[in-house]
Amino acid sequence: MATAPAPDTAQTLCTLLDMVRTGKATTRPELGAHTGLGRKLVAQRVADLLAHGLLEEAELAPSTGGRSARQLRFRRRAGLVLVAELGYTSIGVGLADLGGELLAHHEEPTDVVAEQPEPLLNRVEELFDGLLADLPHDAPPLWGVGIGVLGPVDAAAGCPIPLSMMAGWGGYPVRKRLAERFDVPVWVDNEVNLMALGEYRGTPGHQADDLAYVKLGSGVGAGLISGGRLSRGARGSAGEIGHVRVVDDPSAVCRCGATGCLNLYAGGSSLAAAASAAAKAGDSPALAARLEAQGRVDARDIAEEARAGDPYCVSLLNRAGKMLGRALAALANITNPSLVLVGGGVAYSGDLLLAAIREEVYRLTFPSAAHDLRIELSPLSDRAGLVGAAFMVTDELLSPARLPRWIDAGSPAGLAEIVHS
Numbered sequence: 001m002a003t004a005p006a007p008d009t010a011q012t013l014c015t016l017l018d019m020v021r022t023g024k025a026t027t028r029p030e031l032g033a034h035t036g037l038g039r040k041l042v043a044q045r046v047a048d049l050l051a052h053g054l055l056e057e058a059e060l061a062p063s064t065g066g067r068s069a070r071q072l073r074f075r076r077r078a079g080l081v082l083v084a085e086l087g088y089t090s091i092g093v094g095l096a097d098l099g100g101e102l103l104a105h106h107e108e109p110t111d112v113v114a115e116q117p118e119p120l121l122n123r124v125e126e127l128f129d130g131l132l133a134d135l136p137h138d139a140p141p142l143w144g145v146g147i148g149v150l151g152p153v154d155a156a157a158g159c160p161i162p163l164s165m166m167a168g169w170g171g172y173p174v175r176k177r178l179a180e181r182f183d184v185p186v187w188v189d190n191e192v193n194l195m196a197l198g199e200y201r202g203t204p205g206h207q208a209d210d211l212a213y214v215k216l217g218s219g220v221g222a223g224l225i226s227g228g229r230l231s232r233g234a235r236g237s238a239g240e241i242g243h244v245r246v247v248d249d250p251s252a253v254c255r256c257g258a259t260g261c262l263n264l265y266a267g268g269s270s271l272a273a274a275a276s277a278a279a280k281a282g283d284s285p286a287l288a289a290r291l292e293a294q295g296r297v298d299a300r301d302i303a304e305e306a307r308a309g310d311p312y313c314v315s316l317l318n319r320a321g322k323m324l325g326r327a328l329a330a331l332a333n334i335t336n337p338s339l340v341l342v343g344g345g346v347a348y349s350g351d352l353l354l355a356a357i358r359e360e361v362y363r364l365t366f367p368s369a370a371h372d373l374r375i376e377l378s379p380l381s382d383r384a385g386l387v388g389a390a391f392m393v394t395d396e397l398l399s400p401a402r403l404p405r406w407i408d409a410g411s412p413a414g415l416a417e418i419v420h421s
């Protein structure tokens with residue numbers, strides 16, 4: 001009888017570590033039962049992970065009749081990760097542990113679309129320096145940097161793919177620059193992808209292996225998790241639902257050049273323009289009063305006035321929800337998620353928008369794709385992107401392709417073959 005080949009050591013280490021990290025199995029007997037590996041092999045590999053400081057022993061598991069097994073815990077404070085996200089109108093930075101928990105974070109308004117990469121990344125580095133300077137002297141070492149940027153990203157190369165609206169960013173070596181500056185490995189992805197990842201990995205009990213995260217910002221974008229993995233598409237452009245045509249109207253021209261795009265009806269920029277016009281035309285006394293007091297009105301004003309019952313704002317959000325529902329029904333029919341999470345400023349207008357989205361999605365989605373489909377607000381809210389950036393880094397560092405390259409050194413920091421690979 002042929003014997004099975006000895007499991008690859010790195011793969012086994014990563015599998016066991018992953019099970020403990022995600023809580024799928026937290027004792028040696030559970031690890032054996034879930035992986036089918038023998039008791040001796042599990043004991044050896046767990047001993048390796050304990051010796052390398054990636055796992056630690058915790059309390060005894062509740063007894064199930066026999067002798068209680070010792071629980072194992074991932075050492076999430078073994079290292080730290082610097083995280084950043086560049087949205088349309090703000091930059092956010094943070095410091096996270098290896099379990100995706102934000103230990104500190106900071107956000108500031110910036111016109112990201114109008115900025116070139118140099119000054120913007122100068123500012124990100126300055127904010128990172130500030131976060132590191134505030135750490136106590138006995139803090140864990142920095143293990144990596146994760147950053148989310150606008151537009152499609154070549155995740156393997158760590159740089160944005162050329163996009164006309166972001167002049168200067170196409171091909172800019174974001175990873176190389178930050179890796180040289182901080183001497184740790186760096187990963188880059190699209191900011192909405194990272195929001196999807198943050199919700200998937202950072203919200204225990206709320207996870208679905210097939211989920212779509214929809215960000216309602218200046219434009220509408222989506223991040224897709226399919227079978228537990230981020231789905232980026234061939235050129236990093238998966239999830240660009242803002243440019244799905246939802247209305248057949250040749251006079252409604254999007255800045256992408258096409259007509260009837262979702263962004264024209266549900267994007268924050270378009271909503272703000274509609275609100276401003278309505279205020280000036282006298283269609284909404286509530287918005288007119290806000291325009292008078294603030295000098296401008298935006299999507300948040302619409303959301304707040306809709307909640308207060310202003311008929312114009314209610315109808316504007318209803319239409320936005322309906323159009324979002326159309327695009328999401330198409331998305332649901334094609335990708336069949338079990339969970340759609342809606343986040344971004346406009347999403348927090350109360351139940352009105354969500355109700356309009358749900359109504360249209362359930363009306364238009366094929367019954368088998370609509371079955372068990374939940375549509376909820378994003379639980380992590382504005383932290384989703386930073387949390388996702390932290391998980392992107394730890395998932396990469398602890399993957400079978402990378403872990404063997406640094407585990408014996410105790411930390412990936414400063415190792416040329418992993419920092420600059």
Ligand SMILES: [Zn+2]
Nearest residue numbers: 243254256261
């Ligand atoms: Zn468009």
